[in-house]
Amino acid sequence: MPDPKQSSLFETQPDPWQLDDQDDWLAARIVFAAPPFGPYDYSIPAELESSVKKGVRVIVPLGRGNRTMTGYCIDIMTPSHPDAATVKPNRLKPISRVVDAKPLIDEKLLKLSHQIAEYYISPLGTVIETVVPVGARENSGTREMLFLSVDPEVARDLDSVKLTPLQRNIIETMLGSNQDWTPGELAETVGCTQGPISTLRRKGHILSSTRRVQQKTHEIQPEARTENLVLNVEQQTALDAIAKSIDAEEYKTFLVHGITGSGKTEVYIRAIQQVVEYGRQAIVLVPEISLTPQTRRRFRARFDRVAVLHSHLTSVQRAWHWRQIAEGNVQVIIGARSAVFAPTPRLGLIVLDEEHDASFKQDNTPRYHARDVAQWRAESENVPLLLGSATPSLESWHKAQTGQFKTLSLKNRVLDLPLPDVATIDLRTDVAGMRKRFSPIHQKLRQEMAMALSEGGQVILLLNRRGFSTRIQCPSCGKVEYCPDCSIPLTHHVEGKKAVCHYCDHTIPEPRRCSDCGNDAIRFSGLGTQRLEAEVAKLFPDVEIARMDTDTMRKRGSHEKALSKFRDGETKILLGTQMIAKGLDFPNVTLVGVVNADTSLHLPDFRAAERTFGLVTQVAGRTGRGERGGRVLVQTFSPENPAIVCATRHDYVNFASGELPVREEFNYPPYGKLARIVVRGEVMAKAEQMAEHIAECINESADELELQLCVIGPSAAPLEKLRGLYRFHMLISTIETNTIQRVVTRAQTKIREMDDIQWIVDVDPYNMV
Numbered sequence: 001m002p003d004p005k006q007s008s009l010f011e012t013q014p015d016p017w018q019l020d021d022q023d024d025w026l027a028a029r030i031v032f033a034a035p036p037f038g039p040y041d042y043s044i045p046a047e048l049e050s051s052v053k054k055g056v057r058v059i060v061p062l063g064r065g066n067r068t069m070t071g072y073c074i075d076i077m078t079p080s081h082p083d084a085a086t087v088k089p090n091r092l093k094p095i096s097r098v099v100d101a102k103p104l105i106d107e108k109l110l111k112l113s114h115q116i117a118e119y120y121i122s123p124l125g126t127v128i129e130t131v132v133p134v135g136a137r138e139n140s141g142t143r144e145m146l147f148l149s150v151d152p153e154v155a156r157d158l159d160s161v162k163l164t165p166l167q168r169n170i171i172e173t174m175l176g177s178n179q180d181w182t183p184g185e186l187a188e189t190v191g192c193t194q195g196p197i198s199t200l201r202r203k204g205h206i207l208s209s210t211r212r213v214q215q216k217t218h219e220i221q222p223e224a225r226t227e228n229l230v231l232n233v234e235q236q237t238a239l240d241a242i243a244k245s246i247d248a249e250e251y252k253t254f255l256v257h258g259i260t261g262s263g264k265t266e267v268y269i270r271a272i273q274q275v276v277e278y279g280r281q282a283i284v285l286v287p288e289i290s291l292t293p294q295t296r297r298r299f300r301a302r303f304d305r306v307a308v309l310h311s312h313l314t315s316v317q318r319a320w321h322w323r324q325i326a327e328g329n330v331q332v333i334i335g336a337r338s339a340v341f342a343p344t345p346r347l348g349l350i351v352l353d354e355e356h357d358a359s360f361k362q363d364n365t366p367r368y369h370a371r372d373v374a375q376w377r378a379e380s381e382n383v384p385l386l387l388g389s390a391t392p393s394l395e396s397w398h399k400a401q402t403g404q405f406k407t408l409s410l411k412n413r414v415l416d417l418p419l420p421d422v423a424t425i426d427l428r429t430d431v432a433g434m435r436k437r438f439s440p441i442h443q444k445l446r447q448e449m450a451m452a453l454s455e456g457g458q459v460i461l462l463l464n465r466r467g468f469s470t471r472i473q474c475p476s477c478g479k480v481e482y483c484p485d486c487s488i489p490l491t492h493h494v495e496g497k498k499a500v501c502h503y504c505d506h507t508i509p510e511p512r513r514c515s516d517c518g519n520d521a522i523r524f525s526g527l528g529t530q531r532l533e534a535e536v537a538k539l540f541p542d543v544e545i546a547r548m549d550t551d552t553m554r555k556r557g558s559h560e561k562a563l564s565k566f567r568d569g570e571t572k573i574l575l576g577t578q579m580i581a582k583g584l585d586f587p588n589v590t591l592v593g594v595v596n597a598d599t600s601l602h603l604p605d606f607r608a609a610e611r612t613f614g615l616v617t618q619v620a621g622r623t624g625r626g627e628r629g630g631r632v633l634v635q636t637f638s639p640e641n642p643a644i645v646c647a648t649r650h651d652y653v654n655f656a657s658g659e660l661p662v663r664e665e666f667n668y669p670p671y672g673k674l675a676r677i678v679v680r681g682e683v684m685a686k687a688e689q690m691a692e693h694i695a696e697c698i699n700e701s702a703d704e705l706e707l708q709l710c711v712i713g714p715s716a717a718p719l720e721k722l723r724g725l726y727r728f729h730m731l732i733s734t735i736e737t738n739t740i741q742r743v744v745t746r747a748q749t750k751i752r753e754m755d756d757i758q759w760i761v762d763v764d765p766y767n768m769v
C-alpha cells in the first residue's frame with residue numbers, strides 16, 4: 001500500500017553547528033519538467049523577493065552556458081528551513097524572472113505531487129506538469145488587457161488640474177462609473193479617438209495596469225431538474241455511514257460494493273448533495289467511457305454547477321474549467337483519471353466509480369493510479385473517499401478485508417429487480433452448432449437474439465477484439481502476416497481493405513497473396529468486432545446495428561451519438577469491445593451475449609482471471625435493468641474456469657476467495673509489491689545488455705541497503721518488438737512498502753545510461769506485455 005509517510009524518507013535534518021556559520025540568505029528550490037530535472041537551488045534577487053513563491057514558474061540560467069530554462073519553484077529556503085544544510089548559499093546563481101503572478105499549484109497539490117514523484121519514482125517537474133493542465137499553464141483562452149483608472153490625486157482635486165474640456169469630459173466619465181475602463185471602451189463612451197486618452201496617460205492623470213482576462217466563457221446548458229429518488233434500505237444505510245464521515249470532516253475510504261444495478265450512483269449523488277450544502281466541492285472520477293450524456297445528465301439534473309472533464313475538450317475549454325474550479329465556481333467535477341488533480345479550493349469528497357477499471361492507471365510518466373492518488377489526497381485533505389464497484393479490484397477488496405477500508409454492501413438491485421440468469425455455451429462440444437454456418441454466433445445465441453428482438457427488447461453483444469479477422473495466414477505455407485515493427489500479427493480490416501497493426505497503426509493494403517510463397521488463397525481467420533458486425537447483419541438483415549470500438553469511436557461525439565440512438569431504441573443491437581460493458585443503464589436490454597469470454601483469459605498477466613471475471617460480470621449486468629427482465633449467454637471454450645463460473649453466478653465473493661490465495665502464493669499484489677522495468681532500443685543486443693546492467697545495479701543497491709527484493713528476469717517482454725524497438729523487461733517483487741522506491745532510487749545513481757536506449761520503471765504495473 002502506498003505509505004503517505006514516505007515523503008519524509010529522504011529528508012535530512014541539519015546539524016546545529018552547520019547553521020551557525022551561515023548568514024542570512026534566501027534561496028528558491030527549482031525543478032524542471034525536462035532533463036536535467038533537478039532540484040537546483042537559486043538565489044532570489046531582492047527585487048523578486050515578493051514575487052517568488054512556491055508553485056510559480058521562474059526563468060533561470062542553467063549550466064556553464066547559462067542556458068535559459070523555465071522551472072517550478074517548489075520551496076523557499078532560508079537558514080531556518082529543515083533542509084537548509086543542503087543549500088550552498090554562496091554558490092547560487094540568481095533567478096532571472098518570475099513567470100506567474102499567482103502560484104499555478106497550491107500547497108496541497110504540491111504536497112500530493114511530491115508523494116506521486118517519490119512513490120512512482122518520477123521527476124517532480126513532470127508530475128507538476130501532469131497536475132496542472134497545459135492550457136492552464138499557457139493561460140489558454142485568456143488575454144492580457146490594459147485597464148485605466150484616474151490618478152487618485154487628480155480625482156481628489158479635479159478643479160485644480162488644467163484640462164481641456166474634452167480631457168475633463170474623459171476624466172469625469174471615468175469617475176462617474178465603477179466599471180473597469182479599457183482605452184477602446186472609454187473612447188467609444190466619450191465619443192472621441194484614443195489620442196486624448198493617451199495624452200492623459202502620458203501626463204500621469206490616467207494610470208494604466210494590465211490584467212489577464214477570460215476571452216470567452218463556456219457556459220454549460222442547464223438540465224431539467226429531477227427530484228431525489230426514495231432510497232431503499234441498503235442505499236440509506238450506506239449513505240448514513242458516509243454522511244457521518246462528511247459531517248466529521250474525516251478521512252475514511254469506503255468500498256461501496258454494490259452489484260450491477262444496485263443504485264450506487266444515487267448514493268454518490270446524495271452524499272455529494274451534503275458536501276455541496278456545506279459549501280464544499282466533490283470530485284467524481286469515472287472511466288472515460290462513462291463520461292457520456294447519461295452520466296452528465298444525471299449529475300446536471302441534481303446540481304447547478306457541474307464541470308465535465310472529458311478527453312475531447314480543447315485545451316482552451318480545459319483551462320477555462322480549471323480556472324472555474326480553482327475560483328470555487330464549480331460544485332461537482334466529473335472526469336476521468338486526471339480529474340483527481342482538480343484544483344478545488346475546499347474539497348469535501350472524492351468518489352471513484354468503477355474503481356476496478358484499468359483506465360485509472362496512467363500508461364506514461366508519471367505512471368500513477370488515480371485510486372491511490374485519490375486516497376492520498378483524501379487523507380491529506382481530511383475528506384472521505386468512496387470507491388464503487390460491482391467487481392472491486394482485489395487490491396481494494398483485500399484492504400477492506402483487513403480493515404483499512406470500510407465496506408458498504410448493496411446486495412440487491414433497486415426495486416427488487418432480479419439479477420439476470422446467465423447460461424454458458426460450451427464451444428468445445430458445440431463447435432458443430434457454429435461450424436454448420438461458419439458463424440461466430442452459436443445457434444442458441446441466435447435463437448435467443450431473434451426472440452429478444454421479436455419481443456421488442458434490445459441486445460448487447462460483447463467481443464473484446466476489434467478489427468475484422470485477427471489473423472491473416474497463408475493456408476499453403478502457414479506464414480502469418482506480422483507487423484514489421486511490432487511482434488504481433490496484423491489484423492484485417494474490411495473497411496478500407498487494409499491490414500493494421502493494433503499497436504502502432506502500421507497499415508498496409510489488404511494482402512491478396514502470401515508475401516512468402518505467393519499463394520493467392522490467403523485465409524483471414526479469428527474474429528474481431530468488424531467481422532462480428534458483418535455476421536450479425538447477415539443473420540438479422542432488417543435490424544439496425546451499432547458497433548462501438550476504438551475504430552468507430554474516434555470522432556468527437558461518436559459515443560454520444562451511438563448511445564443515444566441505442567437509448568432511443570432506434571438501434572436494436574449494440575455490439576463492441578469492453579467499452580460497452582461499463583456502466584450503461586438501458587432498461588430495455590433483455591439479452592446480453594458474450595461472443596468469446598476467453599479473449600482475456602490466457603494472457604501472460606497475473607490479472608487475467610480478474611479481468612475476465614470483471615468483464616463478463618459487468619457486461620452481464622447491463623441486462624435485466626427494467627421490468628422485462630433479462631438473460632445472458634456466454635460463449636466459451638473454458639466453461640469450468642473459476643473466473644467464468646463465478647461470473648455466471650454474479651459471485652464476486654467466491655471469485656475473490658479463490659483468487660487471493662493464488663496471489664499470496666506468488667507474492668503478487670495485493671500481498672507483494674511489484675514494479676516493472678522495461679528497456680527498449682533499436683539494437684536488440686544493446687537493449688538486452690542494458691537490461692542486465694540495470695538488474696545488477698538493482699541487486700547491488702538492495703544488498704547495500706540490506707533490503708529484501710527479488711528481480712525476476714530480465715527477459716524479452718511478451719511484446720518483444722514495438723514500433724521498431726526491441727523490448728526487455730524485468731519484474732521487481734518485494735513484500736515491504738517503500739523497498740522498491742528506495743532501491744530503485746539508489747540504483748539510478750549507479751546506472752550508466754546508454755545511447756539510444758530508453759528505460760522506464762512502472763510501480764504497481766497494470767500493463768504486463
Ligand SMILES: Nc1ncnc2c1ncn2[C@@H]1O[C@H](COP(=O)(O)OP(=O)(O)OP(=O)(O)O)[C@@H](O)[C@H]1O
Pocket residue numbers: 229230231232235258259260261262263264265266389390414415582583584585621
Ligand atoms: N432508490 C431507487 N429507487 C428507484 N430507482 C432507483 C433507485 N436508486 C437508483 N435507481 C435507478 O436504478 C438504476 C440503476 O442505478 P445505478 O446506475 O446507480 O446502478 P449502479 O449500481 O451504478 O449500477 P452499475 O454498477 O451496473 O453501473 C438507475 O436508472 C437509477 O436511476
Ligand SMILES: [Zn+2]
Pocket residue numbers: 483484485486501502503504505506723
Ligand atoms: Zn506495429
